Amino acid sequence: MAVLVVAAHDGKTVRANVANAVAAAAQMGPEVHVLVAGSNAGEAAQSAAAIQGVAKVLQAEDAAYANWLAEDIAPLVVKLAPNYSHVVMAADSVGKNIAPRVAAMLDVAQVSEAIQVVSPDTFVRPIYAGNAMATVQSADKIKIVTVRPTNFKAAVGGGSAAIEQIEGTGSAGLSSFAGAELSKSERPELTSAKIVVSGGRGLQSGENFKMLETLADKLGAGLGASRAAVDAGYVPNDYQVGQTGKVVAPDLYIAIGISGAIQHLAGMKDSKTIVAINKDEEAPIFQVADYGLVGDLFQLVPELTAAIEKK
Amino acid sequence: MKVLVAVKRVIDYNVKIRVKADNTGVETANVKMSMNPFDEIAVEEAIRMKEKGAATEVIAFSAGPAQCQETIRTALAMGADRGILVQSDAELQPLAVAKLLKAVVDKEQPGLVIVGKQAIDDDSNQTGQMLAALLGWSVGTFANKLNVADGTVEVKREVDGGLENIKIKMPAVITTDLRLNEPRYASLPNIMKAKKKPIETLAPDALGVDVAPRLKTLKVEEPPKRKSGIKVKTVAELVEKLRNEAGVI
Numbered sequence: 001m002a003v004l005v006v007a008a009h010d011g012k013t014v015r016a017n018v019a020n021a022v023a024a025a026a027q028m029g030p031e032v033h034v035l036v037a038g039s040n041a042g043e044a045a046q047s048a049a050a051i052q053g054v055a056k057v058l059q060a061e062d063a064a065y066a067n068w069l070a071e072d073i074a075p076l077v078v079k080l081a082p083n084y085s086h087v088v089m090a091a092d093s094v095g096k097n098i099a100p101r102v103a104a105m106l107d108v109a110q111v112s113e114a115i116q117v118v119s120p121d122t123f124v125r126p127i128y129a130g131n132a133m134a135t136v137q138s139a140d141k142i143k144i145v146t147v148r149p150t151n152f153k154a155a156v157g158g159g160s161a162a163i164e165q166i167e168g169t170g171s172a173g174l175s176s177f178a179g180a181e182l183s184k185s186e187r188p189e190l191t192s193a194k195i196v197v198s199g200g201r202g203l204q205s206g207e208n209f210k211m212l213e214t215l216a217d218k219l220g221a222g223l224g225a226s227r228a229a230v231d232a233g234y235v236p237n238d239y240q241v242g243q244t245g246k247v248v249a250p251d252l253y254i255a256i257g258i259s260g261a262i263q264h265l266a267g268m269k270d271s272k273t274i275v276a277i278n279k280d281e282e283a284p285i286f287q288v289a290d291y292g293l294v295g296d297l298f299q300l301v302p303e304l305t306a307a308i309e310k311k
Numbered sequence: 312m313k314v315l316v317a318v319k320r321v322i323d324y325n326v327k328i329r330v331k332a333d334n335t336g337v338e339t340a341n342v343k344m345s346m347n348p349f350d351e352i353a354v355e356e357a358i359r360m361k362e363k364g365a366a367t368e369v370i371a372f373s374a375g376p377a378q379c380q381e382t383i384r385t386a387l388a389m390g391a392d393r394g395i396l397v398q399s400d401a402e403l404q405p406l407a408v409a410k411l412l413k414a415v416v417d418k419e420q421p422g423l424v425i426v427g428k429q430a431i432d433d434d435s436n437q438t439g440q441m442l443a444a445l446l447g448w449s450v451g452t453f454a455n456k457l458n459v460a461d462g463t464v465e466v467k468r469e470v471d472g473g474l475e476n477i478k479i480k481m482p483a484v485i486t487t488d489l490r491l492n493e494p495r496y497a498s499l500p501n502i503m504k505a506k507k508k509p510i511e512t513l514a515p516d517a518l519g520v521d522v523a524p525r526l527k528t529l530k531v532e533e534p535p536k537r538k539s540g541i542k543v544k545t546v547a548e549l550v551e552k553l554r555n556e557a558g559v560i
Contacts, residue, residue: 109525
């Protein structure tokens with residue numbers, strides 16, 4: 001049986017992590033289909049059809065799907081699910097919102113945030129903020145799985161799957177969208193950036209984050225933060241890297257003024273190279289850092305920014 | 312309006328967990344246990360609703376072994392009015408907990424159920440969404456701010472790109488995110504008062520719920536360790552290493 005990937009999108013393209021979800025799905029079954037539900041989702045459906053390994057795209061047009069409300073999308077997925085062995089979503093804020101609703105409607109379990117597909121019914125997933133790895137097996141007929149995008153290499157483009165139009169299921173009439181306050185940024189998106197610069201409480205203010213912005217822009221990096229920096233109001237919530245925020249695995253992660261609580265490490269310790277700059281040489285961040293620099297960040301960060309300029 | 316909150320007993324967030332030598336799970340014997348931090352936020356939000364007159368009664372629910380009484384007592388000390396414990400020594404997975412919660416909701420008829428967005432032990436992030444599905448209710452996940460008015464809840468949600476606002480019909484399920492509120496500490500007089508508040512104990516069978524796990528845990532292992540790094544003395548040395556050794560800039 002085929003595997004269904006439910007794709008989040010912005011109306012023009014599916015999210016970058018859909019290609020990672022497709023790669024994960026390809027390990028679960030012989031054929032991968034992608035559901036693109038939306039209002040005017042034609043372009044997004046085309047972007048899904050271009051992902052290598054996708055055999056078919058199902059495009060469901062319905063005004064109710066415009067804002068990805070769980071109450072409206074879940075019934076559509078539930079209707080399609082009996083044709084599939086697995087339903088897969090990226091473990092982002094859309095997948096985490098919708099997949100459990102689908103699972104409960106089908107009376108099946110969900111495997112959350114799989115990082116490895118051992119076999120079609122067996123998955124590895126982190127528990128306790130990644131301090132343990134559980135291998136779990138599902139006996140359910142339909143397996144609902146969210147996958148951690150950073151653990152699956154994205155399927156490449158150049159595909160040309162057929163797009164099939166399917167009927168929408170309408171609105172459940174339970175919820176409505178009332179606007180968004182999205183962070184505007186020209187920088188690379190945090191979870192797919194090759195380099196991430198992250199700041200913590202050591203920055204002492206939101207104003208001081210400008211210093212990290214300058215460094216990030218030199219490096220073409222995404223900008224992240226620890227929970228402490230978000231809670232203190234230095235930066236918006238979507239900057240948060242960690243157990244309950246975003247999980248990143250860039251080539252280079254630069255942690256500045258971050259002590260390194262296990263909850264933060266859970267979100268970045270799969271990064272290829274980790275740099276830590278902190279004035280406290282006992283800070284736990286140094287235990288995971290490849291290169292540690294002990295000192296005053298207010299002196300070291302401008303120095304680093306200048307040194308990178310002088311390539 | 313009654314508000315039901317769910318509180319889970321988990322290993323305290325400050326404890327460095329240890330994987331059992333036989334790889335069957337994580338060591339929980341002689342380890343400090345606490346209320347799941349996201350559930351503390353749920354309790355706090357419900358109590359604030361009561362203080363503002365939006366809620367009439369706050370009921371704290373837990374499911375698990377007898378010691379979950381302590382977790383419920385913590386919620387009662389914070390200000391919840393009474394507790395319900397579904398006692399079971401079996402492994403309770405999110406779908407089973409959602410079914411137990413649904414059975415209690417059917418009985419108590421709350422206008423809102425508030426739960427933590429995820430428990431910091433299994434990191435599943437499922438129970439609230441599943442409960443809403445089983446009840447056919449709307450759900451406001453990852454709540455950053457709530458406004459209850461005229462049978463609807465305005466929920467500001469923490470999403471990947473920032474914040475999103477939705478309006479959902481009540482009754483509804485809310486799952487809490489970190490910035491919803493800052494939970495209070497229970498005062499000593501309130502801890503004493505909580506000892507007299509009632510906790511009802513039920514069995515899963517009495518609620519007609521089959522709690523058998525759907526996912527079988529085959530093994531639990533330590534994550535791969537990172538090899539230890541080095542300290543560099545200067546920015547120049549760091550840049551040299553990043554360029555020539557790591558090759559990342």
